[in-house]
Amino acid sequence: MxxxxxxxxxxxxxxxxxxxxxxxxxxxxxxxxxxxxxxxxxxxxxxxxxxxxxxxxxxxxxxxxxxxxxxxxxxxxxxxAPVSLEDFEDITKTRVMLECDALRQSIAMGDDAWEGDLLAAFHRLTKAEEKRIGTDDREEWEERNRIFHEVLISACPSRWLKHFLSILYQQAERYRRLSLYLQPIPRDIHAEHEALMQAAMARDADKATAILGEHILLTFRSVEQIPKDQLNEKLAA
Amino acid sequence: MxxxxxxxxxxxxxxxxxxxxxxxxxxxxxxxxxxxxxxxxxxxxxxxxxxxxxxxxxxxxxxxxxxxxxxxxxxxxxxxAPVSLEDFEDITKTRVMLECDALRQSIAMGDDAWEGDLLAAFHRLTKAEEKRIGTDDREEWEERNRIFHEVLISACPSRWLKHFLSILYQQAERYRRLSLYLQPIPRDIHAEHEALMQAAMARDADKATAILGEHILLTFRSVEQIPKDQLNEKLAA
DNA sequence: GTTTTTAAAAATCTCGAGAAAAAACGTTGA
DNA sequence: TCAACGTTTTTTCTCGAGATTTTTAAAAAC
Known part of the structure; x- marks a missing residue:
């Protein structure tokens, strides 16, 4: 760290x-x-x-x-490192716990500059989403998505919490990519992000953490529901 | 991990x-x-x-x-890696959160074998404490203390939680040792461990996590109260 | 006397080659 | 046909030497 x-x-x-x-x-x-x-x-x-x-x-x-x-x-x-559905579930649950806690602290401690950063990160993410229609520069979106999540918890004073979360995010990204070729994104991720951002700006910690927790969990669910045989092709070590 | x-x-x-x-x-x-x-x-x-x-x-x-x-x-x-009081405080708080959560899960999931392991680990720790009076084989006690904490949460199914905790424990041990030369142990750690063990065996998660949280926090407090000038000698980078 | 420039010294970073271990392969024997 | 054994091949692990970079120290300039 x-x-x-x-x-x-x-x-x-x-x-x-x-x-x-x-x-x-x-x-x-x-x-x-x-x-x-x-x-x-x-x-x-x-x-x-x-x-x-x-x-x-x-x-x-x-x-x-x-x-x-x-x-x-x-x-x-x-x-x-090998992958497994159990591992992804563990990553998801641990991440929900840590990231919600970090978000709660961030909302409590964040100042005006934090709000500005959050707004900016959300804007850049939105722009990337608009451009992404049809195109294939996933990298840009991935990077901005990562930054959005990072900024959300950036006002949390705990370095260790943020350190662990960066590891878990990286792990989750790996699983997300492995499953990407199998299932297109069916969710309205943009709406989730927007609601999350607004709740954070409104300093509504309960609402924000509820949305964030669901947001992270849904990513796992979408991978979980992929037919096992298709998944195992990717997960096979 | x-x-x-x-x-x-x-x-x-x-x-x-x-x-x-x-x-x-x-x-x-x-x-x-x-x-x-x-x-x-x-x-x-x-x-x-x-x-x-x-x-x-x-x-x-x-x-x-x-x-x-x-x-x-x-x-x-x-x-x-440099050290600081702020860092130790962060380590402590993060560890309290994670370890209490892990303990709660461990208590919920632990079977008979877990109870046996816990009893055994506590016994070995007690023996080391008895022997330690006067002698100086701190290593033995450190190792058994580590194992006791490890066994406590061993029934927790989350690998990632346990992985992060092993890192934090190691970090905390470092701070504990740095401060050891300055201040002898004033607490009745044995009693804390015993109460913790009994609460865990009784499956009283609320009580056990309360004791554990306090147990970890007290270690930080004892370092915190060391006069700053003495501490800085050790912490100086 | 302080700052800047310049040169020497030390440390980091990097590579390729040699010893030890593991894996792969074919052979021998039941 | 199958299993066990010994040899060959591959791979890992380890070391010392050379090229850059940083740091240190002294000399020069202001």
């Missing part, structure tokens, strides 16, 4: 070292599913793909363990 | 690689305060102290970032 190299770091700071570059590229490929869950990460192969030395790549992989995107076992190398 | 190399792993599994060995040695030295908060960790020096190569040590340090015991910045190497 208190470092620039690992999880939860400011995404705007550009990488200054090769380790950092490889770390980001790998993280992206894992979250986007280009590296499948459970897949073996052979250093000898990957070092060529990412254009770095073996030691550098090992270090990047070690960093990814912080984010629970990579696992390692003894003398048997690295693997992409 | 889902790996054997990083935080929250089973402490009984012996290290099979030099990276793992160095990781544990470094972690121990940081938690015990032999490596001071904020201290620069020069790879060229440390590799000799720990008897490994530069690359190996770098990897171990990368692993310690997961535990937030080490921080790194760009091209300026590694440092021991």
């Amino acid at each position: 208190a470092n620039n190299t690992s999880s939860g770091n400011s995404p705007t700071a550009e990488p200054k070292t090769l380790v950092e570059t490889a770390y980001r590229a790998l993280r992206r490929d894992i979250i986007e599913g280009h590296l499948a869950p459970g897949e073996k990460l052979r250093v000898e192969h990957l070092k060529d793909d990412y254009g770095v030395g073996a030691g550098t790549l090992r270090e990047a992989l070690s960093l990814l363990i912080s984010d629970a995107l990579v696992v390692s076992q003894g003398q048997r190398g690295f693997r992409v | 889902a790996n054997n190399t990083s935080s929250g792993n089973s402490p009984t599994a012996e290290p099979k690689t030099l990276v793992e060995t160095a990781y544990r040695a470094l972690r121990r030295d940081i938690i015990e305060g032999h490596l001071a908060p904020g201290e620069k960790l020069r790879v060229e020096h440390l590799k000799d102290d720990y008897g490994v190569g530069a690359g190996t040590l770098r990897e171990a340090l990368s692993l310690l970032i997961s535990d937030a015991l080490v921080v790194s910045q760009g091209q300026r190497g590694f440092r021991v």
Whole structure:
């Protein structure tokens, strides 16, 4: 949490070292599913793909363990962290608890600047949603969605809470992407975000947390309802 | 959480690689305060102290970032994570929230085997406390205290909650040790543990979480009340 | 006396090669 | 046909050396 190299770091700071570059590229490929869950990460192969030395790549992989995107076992190398419906459910429930608590604190502590940031983040998200119709630049929307959630809880004074939430968000994003190819978004996410934003601005903590909790839970439900056989194709390690 | 190399792993599994060995040695030295908060960790020096190569040590340090015991910045190497009273307060509050929630779930889900484990862990802790009078094998007590808290919440089904708690516990232990030299334990910790154990066995979740919350908070209070100038000697980075 | 510039020293970051372990493969025997 | 064994191949783990960058210290300029 208190470092620039690992999880939860400011995404705007550009990488200054090769380790950092490889770390980001790998993280992206894992979250986007280009590296499948459970897949073996052979250093000898990957070092060529990412254009770095073996030691550098090992270090990047070690960093990814912080984010629970990579696992390692003894003398048997690295693997992409496996996925499961149970894990996603756990992530969802834990995230609901933590993020609602953080939101409550944020609403209580947030000042005018926070309100401004929130409004701005919501606006940018809305713009991305409008552009997105038909187009395929999902990345832009994903990034702005992340920032919107981040800004929502930004006035919460607990660094640790925010640190844990950044990890959980990242994990959830991974599951969301894995299921994306199977099921288009059936919900009116924009309406959910708008209601959430307005409740937060109105300082209605009960309402805001209720909406947020439901919002996060619905994402899980939509994945949960995907037929198991289709899901297992993706989840197979 | 889902790996054997990083935080929250089973402490009984012996290290099979030099990276793992160095990781544990470094972690121990940081938690015990032999490596001071904020201290620069020069790879060229440390590799000799720990008897490994530069690359190996770098990897171990990368692993310690997961535990937030080490921080790194760009091209300026590694440092021991700094400490502050604010940070400890955050750790404490976050831990109270998460650990109480986990305990509640554990009490609800725990079976007979869990009760047995809890009883056993409490017994071992008691024995260590009796032996400790006068002697100085703090390590034994620390380990058993950790296990007691771990067993308490072991029946909680959320892996992520337990993962986060293991990180927070480790952080708290570090602060506890830093303050240990300044202030002897004035509390009757044994009584607190016993009441906690009994409430858990009686499945009285409200009572158990109340005791646990107070138990964790008291540790913070005892550090908080240490005169600031004495504290800053230790906390100085 | 203070600040800026410049040069030397130290540390970080990176890579490729060699030893140890695990996995893959074919062979032998029942 | 199947299982057990030993060899070969692959992969991981580890180390030391070289290129950049940062830090330190001294010299020069204001």
